[in-house]
Amino acid sequence: MVRENCGVVGIFSSGGDNVVPMAIDALRALQHRGQEAWGIAVPGRAPVRRLGLVSAAAGEFDEMSRLFSSSAAIGHVRYSTVGRSSLENAQPLKVADLCVAHNGTLSGASEVAAMAGGCTFTPQASSDTLAAARRLVELMSKAPGLGRALSVLRDEMAGSYCFAFLAGDGSVYAARDPRGFRPMVLGSRAGGRVRVVASESAALSAIGASLERDVRPGEIVRLGAAGLESETFAREDRTAHCSFEFTYFAHPSSTMEGKSVYLARRAIGAGLAKKFPLREADLVIPVPDSARPAALGYARELGIPFDEGLIKDRYSKKGPLRSFIEPRQDDRVEINRWIIPIRQIVEGRHVVVIDDSLVRGTSSRAIVAALRGAGARRISMLVTYPPIQHPCYAGIDFPSRAELAAHSDLPDQSLEAVTERVRADIGADFLGYNDAGNLARAVGIDESSMCFTCHTGDYATLGVTPAHAARGDPGAR
Ligand code: SF4
Structure with missing residues (x-):
């Protein structure tokens, strides 16, 4: 399992605007959530990904915006947690027609339950995002619908997730886990012609979009030719908004959960x-x-x-x-x-x-x-x-x-x-x-309604209790 607390963005214009420059600016505004790698994906192309800060590639922005010109895009800034960043680990990832950008940590529920010591010492053979994307594509091949596929996936994996997806038809989707660990907001500009989802409202401000609301825990939204569509793929009794976002992680200019x-x-x-x-x-x-x-x-x-x-x-x-x-x-x-x-x-x-x-x-x-x-x-x-x-x-x-x-x-x-x-x-x-x-x-x-697990050690919010052991202890990996 590779842990990622990152920033994601998804933008769709129903008026044919080239949203790639907006995606780049939005990612720059999310740089505090990940400073090791970044990338964007547009329909019909392999995602473009780079190591380092978004601004380090400023000399490429004009050409990138021209070559990748599109009315739909998703993007990602990456904060990896294991070893050095590599381009293979950068996102968005593409599996079949589905491009995925992920903020959070996902793992098989049984793997989390057996986990010892902390994520740093877990096997790194594969990316959680890639595993989730492959499973979603497999589920959708059997029965259409990203929301339906997510409702299956949520029972198979534990953790937190905010996803931005780019589907083969050019629609942008965004989904938030049913506990709402990580933030995700929805906004628009140009009178609703351009719709945006992002990890934080700071990204909306950066591109002149207004904050409309949070993406609700357990909700998947679709930004496409039909406008904004919403579906609930999972329900939980209570939320577990990450309290650490409020003291450290989020940008001070952001509004999260209405705060x-x-x-x-x-x-x-x-x-x-x-x-x-x-x-x-x-x-x-x-x-x-x-x-x-x-x-x-x-x-x-x-x-x-x-x-x-x-x-x-x-x-x-x-x-x-x-x-x-x-x-x-x-x-x-x-x-x-x-x-x-x-x-x-x-x-x-x-x-x-x-x-x-x-x-x-x-x-x-x-x-x-x-x-x-x-x-x-x-x-x-x-x-x-x-x-x-x-x-x-x-x-x-x-x-x-x-x-x-x-x-x-x-x-x-x-x-x-x-x-x-x-x-x-x-x-x-x-x-x-x-x-x-x-x-x-x-x-x-x-x-x-908030998560304080790193303080209390009560993993009930996760739905799975990991096994604990310190590095060097018997059983620690
Ligand atoms: S409060 Fe602590 S344990 Fe819970 S999601 Fe945030 S950092 Fe993780």
Whole structure:
């Protein structure tokens, strides 16, 4: 199983507009969801795929738009989770007449149940997206209808998925898993002549399209000559929207599940201030960039000055990249090396540092050390996401449990003890984690309608309980 938390887009114009330039711009707006490879597919052609950032191929855009000119297209940006990216793993994939772009993680339900240690240590022989696409094509060869085929597939595979499909007749389809783990939205421009589906509304904004609504969990929509058609292929009692999207993954300008990500992050910061009111602090600084709205919310709530004490160097080789979604540890370290403290801001001060998450501890250790080096008197680290103690099997690349900073082999170890251990590990003077209830309240979605499995270890939302083992343990792969 190859894990992918990526970005997908699908565009159809009923007026014959060439949508390829729009697809490219939409993918650029989804770059934060995947920075390793990208691609687009149009009817009747093999998908075009490239490694690296979309912008790295800017010199090709005009020719690509001319050669691939089409009124229907799907696209994909890839955040792989295993080893180096290769072009074979880039998407969209094409199986028979069906092109597929996938955001999420899919695996056979039995494979997930037998999984140990975290996705990193699972067999990589085949792509989950390719397996799903082949199965869908096989099912449709027996009985037509993508919705019907998806309703069969959902019982055979576990995980999360948002799909954009391009069918042989030029129709664009989009489907979202019945728990709604990953976001997906529907929009339009030019009075509905151009219809768009995308992982996030940031992609709609980038091409001048308006957000109409979320694609509903368990819904498949078709954008084609007949306009917008919708079908429900699966129903679940409750949703499991990924809470991590709200603190880290999604673009701050996006609206998901009817909630502004930016405002949600600011409210999360204000909620954190109620939980940890460090009024004696001199200033509040964010870890750039995702934590900035939360730091602002925290500072405003307590009336403490907000400032930029850490600057991400955009001009270094990896400056524009997000460290967490880089697959290699040395690349993550390299990115964090270029988060630079501003001595004049932090020297001699008690600094509250707001971060969006603490996964391996790589960036926290580097940031605390850098602030100490710049003369900070006291460093209080507050994390907007609760302790991540379990792997994600629904599309986010958390490492095996043993690599998670907050993982504990002691089942009864208290949250306080875990927090103290992590605090000592990263070298901060104080560490405070948010909790699920506080986060959900700030977002404005009921806690029971969101996924917090990487914090709680309760895999009921997935419908399958993976076997756990740390790397090196007997049974770990
Ligand atoms: S386990 Fe965590 S990262 Fe994965 S879907 Fe659930 S909340 Fe999101």
